[in-house]
Amino acid sequence: MNYVSTRGLVASANFEQVLLTGLAPDGGLYMPRRWPTVTKDQMASFAGAPYAEVAATIIGLFTGETFADAHLKEMAQSVYGGFSNASVAPLTPVGDKDYILELYHGPTLAFKDFAMQILGRMFDDVLQRHGKRLTIIAATSGDTGAAAIEALKSCKYVDVVVLHPEGRVTDVQRRMMTTVDAPNVLNIAVSGAFDDCQAIVKQLFADHEFAERTSLGGVNSINWARLAAQTAYYFTACAALGARDETVNFVVPTGNFGDVFAGFAAKKMGLGIGQLVVATNANDILHRALTSGDYTPANVTPTTSPSMDIQVASNFERLLFEVMGRDSSGLREKMANFAADKTMALTTQERQAIAEHFISYAASEEETLAEIRRHYEKTGALIDPHTAVARCAAVRLRAQGALEGKTVTLSTAHPAKFPQAVERATGVTPSLPKEYSTLFELDEHMVTAENDVSAVKSIILDRVGAVRG
């Protein structure tokens, strides 16, 4: 399997390079040169198959020569076998044709475990082969950091540094990161917002001397390997629904456009997906882009679904690349103009091409909390605010006649990760699964830093230097 950059200025890469570098050297995002296809026979074999088996087949279509089939299967079994639910990604009916796909049974109780866990194995495997060591750095608004630390803490060849905005993640989110006591894990609480953390990370990558010295690598959702792993649950969900000739819609709570783009990839691979619904919170740039063609970032509004408090959705570039017929020079120009003008207008043709696959809805805070309450009253089950944004979109769009037939809403986090919002909506405090009973007793390990790139840099150099001797 070969990969190209959306910006078209680098030679093609293999999966291993895509995994280790994340962003392409020309500033673009890697995309498979051709979409792999899943045959009807393969699709039929997914019905009733264990999650790990389907995942290994799907991921294998993207990893090409990098891992032997049996080895990939073994990695998938060991990773997904550690999830707390035997089905790994169980599907629960919530109405006549509506289902919830629970993606929060991994070790950090959010869907990011699906990709991050297997990435950890892939990193160690590839790095060991090359005798290399990598420093993975990530900025997090909460879930990515915990998933990355949990997945990479036992890696022999990876150091992991996570920047989170001090005081702006939930206690559960912070403790899932800081209570991990491992020599290769460094938590930095930055006195600033998530965007500041993100800006620092970007500056660190841009500092070539620093990046080289620490062998910097990234695991945010621009890393194609993450999206490759996430396409798997679209396949298992359709298989579980026994959907043959009818298509299935997916409603996806969206921030960086990664998860919903994985759904698009699954559709391109031949899966019978109807509509892909982009559900956003008040940070509605994607909803505006899809409904009016106006892609203009506003200021970030903090909401009860913080993992979606994002204005510039990095993976949107991948969709633009597709709808522009993979015209990378046109895309380069578009992205350069966007960087200069901080606004982008989609053409009628681009909007039409997007509308063939995607619709959108932006849920307000009031709607989100009302949906948590409504869902609880109707089913007796608690959902987290990110899931509620998506359920809200599903309910409203169906009422408007925009969604017909079987519809799966992705449930991306366990309600106990966002206890305040859930309690505010229902009066009930969701409890953490019992495996986490010591979370509030363990010591926390983190350092604090000013919102300043050189302060962060020297903290990292001290630590990475000490670990590597």
Ligand SMILES: *Cc1c(COP(=O)(O)O)cnc(C)c1O
């Ligand atoms: C990261 C995250 C999202 C958004 O996913 P994207 O791939 O960034 O669109 C939604 N819900 C939860 C709980 C998340 O952690």
